[in-house]
Amino acid sequence: MIKNYIKVTLRYFLKQKTFTVINIFGLTFGLVCFIFMAVWVWDEYSFDRFHENKDNVYQIFAEKDRSGESVIVPYASSSLVPLIKGEVPEVKTIARAFPAHAVFAKETMSVSEQGVYADSALLQIFSFPLKEGSLDNAFKETRSIVISTEMAEKYFPGQSALGEYIDIVQEEKQPYKITGVLKKIPYQSSLRFDFILPYQHFEDTQRPWWKSSNKYSFSNFNVHVFIETVPGIRRADIDKKLTAVLTRHSIAETDDALFAYPFVDVYLRNDFSAGRNASGRIVYLRLISAVAFIVLIIACINFINLYTVMASKRHKEVGLRKAVGAQRRQVTFQFLTGSVLVAVISMLLAITLIEMLMPFFNALTSKHIALPYSSPLFIIVLIAGSISIGFLAGIYPALLFSSFSLLSEKQKLNIGGGLTGLRKFLVVFQFTLSIAFIVFTSVVFNQIEFIHNSDLGIKTTQILRHVLHGIRGKQQLYKEELLSIPGIQSVSFTEQDPLNTMNKNKGVLWPGKPEDNNTFFNVIQVSQDFIETFEVGLVEGRAFDKVYSSKLNSLKQVILNEEAAKSLGLDQPMGTELTVWGNKALVVGIAKNYHHQPLTQRIEPVVILCNPEETWNAYISYDQAYTKEILDKVQRVYKKYEDQYPFDYTYIQSDYRSNYASLQTVGWLSSIFTMAAIFISALGLFGLSAFLMQQRTKETGVRKVLGANVASLLYLFSKDFLKLVIISIVIALPLAWIYTDNWLSDYAYHFELEPAPFVFAGIIAIVIALASVVFNTLKASMINPAKTLKEE
Template identity: 30%
Template sequence: MFRNYLKTSIRNLIRHKGFSFINIAGLTLGLTACLLIGLFVWDENQFDKFIPAGDRVYRIYYQVTGKEGTNYIATTPPTFTTILQQFPEVEQTLRILNSPSKTLFEVGDKHLYEEEGIFAEPSFFDFFPLTLLYGSAAKALESPTSIVISQSLAQKYFKGQNPLGKEIKIEKTLFQVTGVFQTSPKFHLSINYILPLTAGVSEADLQTWEVYSYNNYIKLKKETNVASLETKFQKHTQPFIKDAHLTYLPQFQPLQAIHLYSSSFQYDMAQRGNSTYVKALTIIAIFILLIACFNFVNLATAKSLRRAKEVGIRKTIGASRWQLISQFIGEALLLSFISLIISGFFTFLALPWLNDFTHKQISFNLFANPVILLFLLCLTLVVGILAGFYPALVLAGFQPVKVLKGVAVPAGMPGKIPWLRHGLVVVQFALSVLLIISAIVVINQVNYLHQKDLGFNKEEIMFFPMRGDNLTKNYEAFKQELQQVPGVSAVAIGYGFPGDMFGDGMITVQRNGEQQSLKATQLMVDYDYLKTLGLQLIAGRNFSKKFKTDKDAYILNETAIAQLGFKTPEQALGHTVEWPTWRNPELIKKGQIIGVVKDFHYKSLYEKVEPAALQIYPEAYWKVAVKIKTSAIGTTVSQIEAVWNRFSPDYPIEYNFLDQSFTTMYKAEDNLKSLLWIFTSVTIFVACLGLFGLATYAAERRRKEIGIRKVLGASMNEITFLLSKDFIKLVLIAFLIASPVAWYFMNQWLQDFAYRITISWWIFAIAGLTAVCIALLTVSFQAIKAAVANPVKALRTE
């Protein structure tokens, strides 16, 4: 019997080539999209799963409340000493300090900058047992001059040799290689090298509660009540964390939640995913798969009229209803299996693009991962049964007497409106409209992020850190030589350029005999900072060497002035500001407000502009910004490098452009925009296949009616409108359902941005018109085909 069913199914696929192709194409696209998204989501959820006892490892962060509500990963170093000594539930602790963004490595004649380094305690490999290709994990970080490097660094510097015992000069200090580890793409820390914590900080630094720079981990003993321990720890540490304006509440974050649930954390060195985007892609994958299944139902139902006599004959010669249902579900399973094979091939072809797009190393080997293979087989079975069950019931329900007379009506359904088929079309296009609106909103928001006026000029500004004692001591002479380069229009030296690192601190302003305190970002600038970045003064004046007191003066931004209670920028001028210096908080720097600068976005548009204080503070200078004239940028960069080499020949220059830094900030949003375009297009195309199937069904069902109307004089346009209007109604209903849902979810997404677009009416108008036009193009093909058909062929059986 099975052999007979299989032969019949194959013959039907070949006989109805057009329907078979559309069915397979729809299911293949749906399964391919589902597989690609599924592989990405699977990979995102595998981070840190390889770590033994990972369910007992937690990272500590500070939940900061006050004038700024946020989460700080950077915590104080004594935190874990306290935990280990006071709480028996804690089995082990680990402190990690991030290395500077780029560090100079020197091996032989190679002088290269390396990134992604950390300082860590020896317990690092107890927490995270990375595979060591060389060396002993127990002894790798014992010596303050030891270094453990990644396999890629070992190959780069030592070319296949055993690197143990080899020396690497790092920022002019010698370190000895004591281990080589194999990197894991599923580890939340992306690291290239590990230095002992004692090589980066002193024992005194590890005892202070004033520095928030460390990533701290704990491993708990089995069966520990985490919530209870967290509460006890919060109470125990509060007396040590002193801040008059902000509250720092320690929290425990599970290790396996770090990758996906840390997107809002500041000062985080982890590889961060985005749980919201992962969930959104999962929903899109489900949407596409459902639409593909709905297509199958619509197309199979449309084809049912062509198979009505086959059903009637088979029933007449004794076929039972269950046999017919089994036959048609079997055909659906065969189509689903064929689609799975093709989609697997397409997934294999598309996977390199996905890896390149997401910077991942996702593999698609069904035999190496039996879980994925089992999942795909189950998915095929479920899709086949879900897609084929309703058409099987419809076909098996035909009454032999009626179908053999040419009246193809399912049993018990004469004259009824096909609510299910129409409902499926509404759902399909509701999901399509939802994605169209979402795509338009995301595209406009991303464009807004890239195009919004930031309050400064970020174009053609090259910036780089100062390196080497000679350059650091003679930065003014270095600046003067840069200003002589023909292609340079301005140069500034400081700490705290837009898109870069920042420090903050409390400032106190004397006003009406009272002191007002405010936490402000400290931008350490020189006399040409405002000119180089193109900042706009709205009150007062810029720093000037003509006034000796300007070395102690301050320029505040609009937000700082407003939060201090001044009604106008002019009112703030002349008031005294006090600031505890970074080098020595006991030393108070006191000076007057000489200017107010218009607010500018020195951080991403996720965050509101915060109070900022600009001041002259040479002790913190470490970066140079060079404004380059638009002509001959390449030549100018070469001349800047030549000046650099005269002042700091031992260090290669490593520069970036300011606009690149801001572009990198919104990389995740750019990726989301691209993915939405792709999957929205796939969803619309697959939905159109279903609409095409329903249009085909309608044209066949009304074939004789159309023939009679043509004989009575109906024009082609009238018949086309007759067949199209019902579908347009369905699309409009879908639009009405999808619009409020899309508005709600996209409005929630926009709340993550401090600066965002508004969801205007025209976005919905464009989405609705797009859906209607797509539906008309899809339906009109079948409608025109039916309208131009010879009515004689439709009426000759009457």
């Protein structure tokens, strides 16, 4: 029986080749888009979920000044770690981690690698098993190191690295013993490192002031801290105990707090700018998930529309089947067989196309996604999805036609003769979604352009950045030699990235500071040339004095941005003596506000402290005309002053744009799948109009015989479709305005929403509708009336 149903269905599909191809291709295209977006979302969601104890692993965050302008940072105090371990019984294991950067040397090879200083407990908390070595012996020696499989293959190809020695250059070159080799870290890990060095030795030798002997140590949130808890704890309970440890041991009275945040959520929810209710990548995941389902819905609507009108031409077949005794359930099953068959074919074609396009998709999204054919769940979802889509598409015509009596079959009932109520609703629905898509994509790219072209109040082009390393202490000589290179305009040194300051604190004091003033200041330590290098405008005062020496003067120099000057609450902040992190400093200038953080955040108070001794990065501003020559010449000077570390550099414009990599990815995905939604909608409308015109060929012939011209036919046959599109525009544009306006509100600085994207979306929808109807109307009007008026 089923074999017969399939044979009859295929025979009918071959008879209606054009509409069958449109139907299959439209659904295939929609499935391709949906699956691509679904696997991207699933890949993002799967990050950090491979750890065996993931449900009990947390990262400790610090919340500064809960009673005032609360600030949350992903760090805790190193000196609190042993206290937490001893005083919070719910904490089973605890580990610290701090970024490490070192040069590894072996024979003629010298390569800069990124890793972490960490307690050995880090490998107990997270599922990063050792390929060689044992965890018990990994960090027993002071100069021991655990390296990745990739590093082992790089430096010890074809042999075991365990027990071997490798030279590490930090402040000086020293041999370290390899006591462990990690298995390959999974791709879906947000924690990535090439090596692990013992944390305690790092703190003892390089950060002794972090220890508990320092009275400020408990309020100095400086390291990443991870904990594994006993199963079944309540987060609220452990948060209270963590904060109690901080309060109990702090020398000064504090309103700071600690809280544990599930590590599996940190990758997706790492933006705490609005408080503990974090956001971040999860916003984009929800957006792309919505887009995925909308594209699938549009494709299914097309499928239902076209399959319904195609099925309406099978009235003779239904009548014949009923005449020979077919029951209603048999007719229903016949129609469902056809729709499920189309859905299965579409799914198979979609999987084939996805495999062909996956390398391009991975390149676009910087992913390593592959369809999980080995997963039974994935196969079940594909099969169930195909059957469900086919069932939903076929159930309406199946139930409709199986209910007809033989008499009504003879009368044909004109089921496909026009735009029925359901069909009108479906056309309006899919065009409403497509129009909204067009608007949103336009807004996303307008915001990206706004970000890239915004006047940040600080120079971002033609500036080269590198870490100083061994050049520290010799900055002045290095700068003078760089300035002798033609095309180098200015050189400055900073302690951190001026475009992404990350040390908000209350360590700024001034005479008469009110007790209730809890303003957080972003402090950045720089050299004398900072203002000139980054072309920061001044409202009042002067730039840093080049010959001014803090060693000969009791005061350092400091420049405030406008927000910081306002926060002091003084009528005349110029000339005020401040205390910044214990340094006495004189305000010599007020700088115009500039964007020191991503545009999602408002400009905050910034204190620019001239303190060259505490700078770590070089910023080299150059003339664009010398771009090709600059790099080699700078590198040659660098090597004269630093022979241990390779010359690793970046351009700050690239660093700035990398802050918006997720937005850029969402923009591209939205644009691609918006075009897909438009194409699917256009394809469906084309197929629907073609089918309806095919049913009105006799009417067209009669009208031509009676003198109707092409223009009148175009008006007659297009007005119904245009009405539906205009209804879609009326519904879609207000909804799109509300959503995009709300989306833009997540950015403290964004472009002003204007009518242009909405007008553009409406025009596109009308053009698509007209193009579909005009083509099919012209095609029908060119047929000789003598042929169209023949009896069937």
